[in-house]
Amino acid sequence: MKKLLKLAAVAGLLFSAAGALADTFVFTAIPDEDETRLQQRFDKVAAYLQGELGVDVKFIPVKSYAAAITAFRNDQVQLAWFGGLSGVQARRLVPDSQAIAQGYEDQFFKSYIIANTSAGLTAGKELSDALKGKTFTFGAKGSTSGRLMPEFYLRERFNAAPEAVFERVGFSDDHSRTIAQVQSGAYQVGAVNYTVWENELAAGNIDPAKIHVIWETPTYPDYQWTIRGDADKRFGAGFTDKVRNALLNMKDKDLLASFPRESFVPATNADYLPVEKTAQSIGLLD
Structure with a gap:
């Protein structure tokens, strides 16, 4: 009992x-x-x-x-x-x-393509041929702003998958890490959510002497x-x-x-x- x-x-x-x-x-x-x-x-x-x-x-x-x-x-x-x-x-x-x-x-969201200054890439209204052969990191594989839309525009511009455009392609898993990896030079170029970039810039976590925006996508939801x-x-x-x-x-x-x-x-x-x-x-x- x-x-x-x-x-x-x-x-x-x-x-x-x-x-x-x-x-x-x-x-x-x-x-x-x-x-x-x-x-x-x-x-x-x-x-x-x-x-x-x-x-x-x-x-x-x-x-x-x-x-x-x-x-x-x-x-x-x-x-x-x-x-x-x-x-x-x-x-x-x-x-x-x-x-x-x-x-x-x-x-009307957008993504930035960012680059380490040592890559010698300049900002422009179009994606430059100079991107070819660089190392590139996306954010998470399932990210709209860190992967989907940037990849769409890269494919549209170069008529090829990112792996065929860049020397090496990686996935950082989040936008803050993308910025850190490009700023450190672990990757020369990356794709990032614009709001995270602006936040990190305002917080003093971005050194403009080391990293900058070279292109931004058209807007999307x-x-x-x-x-x-x-x-x-x-x-x-x-x-x-x-x-x-x-x-x-x-x-x-x-x-x-x-x-x-x-x-x-x-x-x-x-x-x-x-x-x-x-x-x-x-x-x-x-």
Whole structure:
């Protein structure tokens, strides 16, 4: 009898823990910058959302873009701050999932091609033939601004895959690391998210004597908040709208500066069709 009571108590604790977890709204973000910074900025967002939504909210970090997509697919997270490509990939895996908000700036995002000054490359309106034979690093393999769009324009300019243009091609895994690798000379050239570049420049982490921007892409849609299609079923009717409204009504300058974004504006899946078509054209999507 004592054993049965103990088992019942343990089962009750497990049930309570599971219930508590089930009632927690969990979100993540692609790891496009230093992990410590991400934790600091999204813990603040979790506190804000918890106050707005009236449910427990938790941020969990992930180690890679692929891990963010997997967590979303497996319902380990119900909301994610994705890049353009990772958002498209995630929504393909979870029926009825929606892009619900994007940064004001994400309507016209862009990437920079950056170079170590020792490479002897100068800034211009076109990608120069002088890029051929240099060493080049992208960001993460699943990054819209650090891989997808820069690769698209490189292929368009040189009519060849990056591996055929450059002496060596690498993937740094995040934008801050791309900048560090090009600045150190580990790679001569790289592709980077323009907002991370501007942040690092403002923070004094970029030495203009060692590294500079040589080209920028045309604009394209990028980062967005995507929510699972079953969020209303799990958290109650109208929950998706509550989350959308909470994001659109985020006015605290400190919270917005941590992204950094001027504000959040409505987004839909259709906004990211250009990203999806580009990914398909270079073989990153079926």
